[in-house]
Amino acid sequence: MGSVNSGGSDGRFNRRAITVDEAQRRVLAAAARTASGHVPLAAAGGRRLAQQLLATSVWPPFARAGLDGYAVRAADTAEASPQSPAALRVVDTVAAGGLALAAVQPGTAARIMTGAPVPPGADAVVMLEQTAEGMAGGERTALVKAAARPGQNVAPQGEEFRLGSAIAGPGELLRPGHIALLATFGYASVPVYRRPRVAIFATGNELLPVEAPLAPGHIRDSNSAMVAAMIRQHGGEPLLCGALPDEPAAVREALRGIGGEADMIVTTGGVSVGDYDAMALLLRSLPRYEEVPGWTSASPETLLFNRVSMRPGSPTSAAWMDGKLVLALSGNPGACFTGFELLGVPALRAMQGDPSPYHRKVHAQLAREIGKGSPHDRYVRVSLQYGEDGRLYADPLAFGKSSMTASLAEAEALAVIPSGSSGAEAGRIVEAWLLT
Amino acid sequence: MGSVNSGGSDGRFNRRAITVDEAQRRVLAAAARTASGHVPLAAAGGRRLAQQLLATSVWPPFARAGLDGYAVRAADTAEASPQSPAALRVVDTVAAGGLALAAVQPGTAARIMTGAPVPPGADAVVMLEQTAEGMAGGERTALVKAAARPGQNVAPQGEEFRLGSAIAGPGELLRPGHIALLATFGYASVPVYRRPRVAIFATGNELLPVEAPLAPGHIRDSNSAMVAAMIRQHGGEPLLCGALPDEPAAVREALRGIGGEADMIVTTGGVSVGDYDAMALLLRSLPRYEEVPGWTSASPETLLFNRVSMRPGSPTSAAWMDGKLVLALSGNPGACFTGFELLGVPALRAMQGDPSPYHRKVHAQLAREIGKGSPHDRYVRVSLQYGEDGRLYADPLAFGKSSMTASLAEAEALAVIPSGSSGAEAGRIVEAWLLT
Structure with a gap:
């Protein structure tokens, strides 16, 4: 030769x-x-924020009624029961979008709708279903059939956000819940990458x-x-x-x-x-x-x-x-x-500014053996199964053949099998990188 | 009154x-x-298919080399080793996109590239790293230093799909892996809802x-x-x-x-x-x-x-x-x-034709107690945590206050707490409906 x-x-x-x-x-x-540039709020879902956005007001901006009923002073209802309701003079009706014209003094109440501002003096809202209304002594009167807890059914002013507190950070992927927050604080136009x-x-x-x-x-x-x-x-x-x-x-x-x-x-x-x-x-x-x-x-x-x-x-x-x-x-x-x-x-x-751009890594139990070792770490396409016992299982898809196009669509994660002379037995807990 | x-x-x-x-x-x-209507393949990702699509050819359409090396008859290499390589006369070079001009007869081999058609007669491909090439008796000769298994590094014709087999069903959400399949079978235009x-x-x-x-x-x-x-x-x-x-x-x-x-x-x-x-x-x-x-x-x-x-x-x-x-x-x-x-x-x-439009329901262990019962089933927003023990945990987000907008963006699932007079204790396994 x-x-x-x-x-x-x-x-x-x-x-x-x-x-x-x-x-x-x-x-x-x-x-x-x-x-980065600005897009309208309606187009911001699924984009990544280019800067931190802050609450532009306290939230809620005023004490809001959580449901329909009567705004009361809880102390006035302490002894109330269906048999012996508290009778409170109705001094006002406050609609959502309206303003309270009268304060709730001891012995009085205001009819109030969901989302309406709670009048000064009132510290609780009793749901309509626990009340009745009628006339007493020529005056409109609410009968409250249950004792109210102070603060009940009232979302206090500023309960969720202080002025200037962060609502979403740079690089954050804007999900529908973020969009709700941006709308709440008036961001009609949103800075994104x-x-x-x-x-x-x-x-x-x-x-x-x-x-x-x-x-x-x-x-x-x-x-x-x-x-x-x-x-x-x-x-x-x-x-x-x-x-x-x-x-x-x-x-x-x-x-x-x-x-x-x-x-x-x-x-x-x-x-x-x-x-x-x-x-x-x-x-x-x-x-x-x-x-x-x-x-x-x-x-x-x-x-x-x-x-x-x-x-x-x-x-x-x-x-x-x-x-x-x-x-x-x-x-x-x-x-x-x-x-x-x-x-x-x-x-x-x-x-796009994601501060943690890596895959989410979880642990799952191998549902089936992965045969053969490899000189390199293997990234095996798996589907995920959630057991009724609260355990997560990773099921290898056509793992022996990297050319198998058919399994690409089914893959939900890549299970990492470290390099070595053997594969991994069924039941072993492996790291799996979630695909999204 | x-x-x-x-x-x-x-x-x-x-x-x-x-x-x-x-x-x-x-x-x-x-x-x-x-x-339904047709969209170009490039716009089909994330859409839902309006009809079942079929393989328009067998796949692979011909026996393909899985890597670069030599197409051989495995029997010719049965005794091969680094010390005593099998010497095979090189009769052809087959590039990807080319065609084999000569059959591989006993005692011969063809140089072959990844993805090229395996010549008639050959039943295995030996990776280039396990070979050397030189001249012997005035003829181009491959020295194969390892025994080949029949079928080794060859994707046989039709291994993955038969003509007419289903590649994706009606209502299926088209993920990148589906797009690869549709391209493979020539669907430049895709019927979607x-x-x-x-x-x-x-x-x-x-x-x-x-x-x-x-x-x-x-x-x-x-x-x-x-x-x-x-x-x-x-x-x-x-x-x-x-x-x-x-x-x-x-x-x-x-x-x-x-x-x-x-x-x-x-x-x-x-x-x-x-x-x-x-x-x-x-x-x-x-x-x-x-x-x-x-x-x-x-x-x-x-x-x-x-x-x-x-x-x-x-x-x-x-x-x-x-x-x-x-x-x-x-x-x-x-x-x-x-x-x-x-x-x-x-x-x-x-x-959009999804045959199973409901949420994916999984089981997870409650990471924290959910206090208070409810006359209705509760759908509590949770984030998911994957333990190193392979267990899935559901962590309730601000569960007492449905008005809490801040937690909407973080929710990954809704944990179902059945109606009843008590809530659910930490550690209980609950059903969680995945949000996507």
Whole structure:
């Protein structure tokens, strides 16, 4: 036999794996917060707040009746019962939106509606159902059939918020309950972070556009549409850019061509050790993160990493180019999904100001064994089951085959199985990272 | 003392409570499915599918290489080891998107890239890292250093889907994994249910628009914006219609005026026993559900219910008017939230074809006692905590005060505390309905 070259002699296997934690740290260091702007309150749900908002008044702004009935002085009703009701002269009727014209003096009461201001002097509201009304001595009189507790059915002024207290913090995801608070305090226009724009490129000569008929040796590009849906789900705006060219230099030009239109770039495919993996070749030409001590986003272009200790998706790579984060995902759908979930989603959250952009980590009992160990930590797609005993179970979905697209839609969490020579037995408690 | 009228003599307390289950059943019977239409795949994420979609080819469409390396006949490598590699003549190089030009005969191999079609004759792919290549006898030769298992690193044709097998069902919420499948099978345009349009009216003379400065005795309308955000969150399209007039007849006209612009109407406030509760007065004038045996959506206008055995929100009401569902929620923010969550959200899901529109019900251990019993089942807003022991805990949020707007944003589930004379002690396992 003549000359023999190891497949790795050109350095393509020289890729040092870093942990998922470290990869997330580097990606987040490169994920720049987007600018902020104002949107109308009606469009603010699901956006992330760009600054802390404060209560613009005390809340409630006045003592409010919690239900319909009579505003009374509780002391006047201390002995009241159905057999021996307290008879109180009705001095006023206060509607919601109205104002009390008369104070409630001892021996008197005011008819009051839900949400109306409680008149001065009154310290309780008796529900209408516990009263009757009639005339006594020519005067309108309420008969109160139950003793009232002071404060009963009254929401005191300022009970919930003091003027200037925080109602929502920067980076907070605005849920319907936040929207109610913002409306309460008059925020008709809301400062939020702009949606991060993310350019998506696919690589792979086998890829056809979704609308094309199948051709021999070809498949349709499913990763671009999937990643676009993930970007939208997490508040970003995807820009579908089609296919990258074959040559590293042309790839470089295509990425540069995006310019300011995108805040981040995601590519799928071309990161492995194949002869035509242009993305991998391009990234290998950049200075490595380890060569740039004290890396910050002010550093020149850098390969942040090109191997992560995770399965699926170990060739997942990231770089800092043209002042933006480039996330290079594997072309395998399962690895592409996991790579974007673990690295792209936290980046999107951080770009929208989320102060804790990581996944929520919970503990669950494995419903089934996960066979086989792995040299990398495994992120196994699981569905979650809630037992009647109050326990949480994680059920692995098609865990042996990262290419199994069918299970992507069912995944509710990624169960972390640490690297090692064995898998994990049923019943073991594992950490699971919730997908949202 | 002269004449005495019970507060309830005009029938305003004559409201028969039905269970939440029964209220949901009646609301769902009145929730008409919206029409369907097609949207581009890029806009289909988060929508609900209007029909079952099928695999348009087998998948994978051909036997695909799972990684870069050499396609071999496993039998040729049975004795291979690093010390004694199998030497196989390289007959072809197959790129992704290419076609195999030569079959792999005994004693030969083909260089192959991830995603490329495996040539006829080959039954395994050996990863590049376990090979070397050189020249032997003037011919290009692969040295395979490990024995291959038949089928290794090959995704066989049709492994995941048969032609015509179901990939997603009607009413299914399209998550990113579904989008990947739809792309795989060429669905560039996707049949989905139209977003239900929901008109929102507020009632209450104390209400100001969000942009208005506070005035004595007044508060801003926070329910309309909150319900609008909940509608959007669940796939609907809110139409903010402002305030309803004060008089039942005028309310009737306003609701009728919506015509075909809305698929459903939500009102907030005015459903209690107050003297000015126009919504309650209007609803009371309708024939009752119990008076219409075999009620269907073809029945004339009907009061579906005007009291539900739940707390908060017992005055929550619903009617069938002008061929659409009218959901009349309490004006108290906590009760409004719970009423829309328990009744409006399932209706929205059903209108978009969801075959199981109810909440996901889980079991969790109460992290803290819930004091006081209630004549109605209580739906207590809770946050969820996942213990390191794999247990799920429900932590009640400000549970005593349904007006506490601040806790709405934090709620992750509603814990159900059955009616009764006592509350529920810490540690008890309760049913919790997940909010999403």
